Amino acid sequence: MEGKMAERKEKTAGEMGFEILANFIGCSAELLNDMEKIKSILLDVAGKAGFTQVGECFYKFEPQGVTGIVLLAESHLSVHTWPEFGSAAVDIFSCAGKENAERALILLKDAFKPRRVTVHRIER
Amino acid sequence: MEGKMAERKEKTAGEMGFEILANFIGCSAELLNDMEKIKSILLDVAGKAGFTQVGECFYKFEPQGVTGIVLLAESHLSVHTWPEFGSAAVDIFSCAGKENAERALILLKDAFKPRRVTVHRIER
Numbered sequence: 001m002e003g004k005m006a007e008r009k010e011k012t013a014g015e016m017g018f019e020i021l022a023n024f025i026g027c028s029a030e031l032l033n034d035m036e037k038i039k040s041i042l043l044d045v046a047g048k049a050g051f052t053q054v055g056e057c058f059y060k061f062e063p064q065g066v067t068g069i070v071l072l073a074e075s076h077l078s079v080h081t082w083p084e085f086g087s088a089a090v091d092i093f094s095c096a097g098k099e100n101a102e103r104a105l106i107l108l109k110d111a112f113k114p115r116r117v118t119v120h121r122i123e124r
Numbered sequence: 125m126e127g128k129m130a131e132r133k134e135k136t137a138g139e140m141g142f143e144i145l146a147n148f149i150g151c152s153a154e155l156l157n158d159m160e161k162i163k164s165i166l167l168d169v170a171g172k173a174g175f176t177q178v179g180e181c182f183y184k185f186e187p188q189g190v191t192g193i194v195l196l197a198e199s200h201l202s203v204h205t206w207p208e209f210g211s212a213a214v215d216i217f218s219c220a221g222k223e224n225a226e227r228a229l230i231l232l233k234d235a236f237k238p239r240r241v242t243v244h245r246i247e248r
Contacts, residue, residue, distance in 0.1 A: 009208075009209060009210075010149055010150060010209045010210050010211055011147075011149070011206055011209040011211035012147070012149050012211070012240075012242070013147055013149075013242040015211075016147055016204075016206075016211060016213045017204075017213065019145060019215075021143060021246055021248065023135075023136070023137055023140055023248060025134055025135070025136050025137075026134060054183040054191065055181040055182070055183045055191075056181065057179040057180065057181035057193065057195055058179070058195075059178040059179045059195055061197070067178065067179075067195055067196075067199070067200070068195070069181065069193045069195060069200060069202070071181055071182075071183055071191055071192070071193060072191075073185070075191070075204050075213070076191070076193065076202055076204075078193070078200055078202070078217075080140075080141075080199050080200075080217070080219065082135055082140070084133075085133060085134045085135040086133075086134045087134055087135035087136070087139075087140060089140045089141065089199070089217070089219075089248050091143075091215070091217070093202075093204070093213070093215070095204065095213075116136075118136070118137040120246050122145055122244050122246070124145065124147060124213050
């Protein structure tokens with residue numbers, strides 16, 4: 001099987017990494033509207049989870065809401081927030097294994113303090 | 125049910141949008157290593173699929189590989205490529221409904237011309 005995959009010389013389903021899609025529900029509206037704070041959280045989490053940052057882009061909506069991404073050598077972290085609903089959608093895409101991604105999820109939960117979280121875990 | 129949700133005033137599972145996670149397999153290695161071309165494709169697809177761009181960030185790996193994202197008013201498009209495997213991981217996150225996201229997937233397939241595609245569709 002391994003040999004066959006090597007011969008094919010392509011990444012296929014399940015070989016491109018691991019992605020966590022988390023919905024954070026019941027967060028502080030103030031935090032969810034604070035772009036600088038959210039940027040700081042994502043950069044901090046990226047480092048602490050063992051990822052290497054290669055770029056970032058954030059945007060603040062009017063009257064409210066923040067969207068942003070940290071590009072990683074190992075793929076990306078993204079967040080989109082709805083302060084009016086206390087909710088945020090967080091994506092953690094890691095082509096460097098599951099452990100870093102799960103650590104990032106724990107750190108992001110610690111920072112955003114959602115009352116409730118729903119998670120999809122996808123083998124890319 | 126609708127009334128109950130309105131009372132809760134929060135977005136919960138299935139209410140934050142729709143996300144397509146696609147693996148493109150068997151693409152041109154040359155295209156997958158061309159950051160400017162990939163940026164141009166993503167920006168073009170974002171517009172043609174009816175999304176509004178609010179930011180972008182791309183990075184070229186050495187010796188090969190491109191990673192990038194277009195931030196949208198409606199969430200994001202991201203791509204991570206492995207030219208050495210002819211493969212790319214594409215995410216299309218739309219909080220503006222499924223139709224735009226599915227249109228973006230068709231347009232991205234037209235541009236990257238993968239020999240094979242695997243897709244996960246997630247209700248966020």
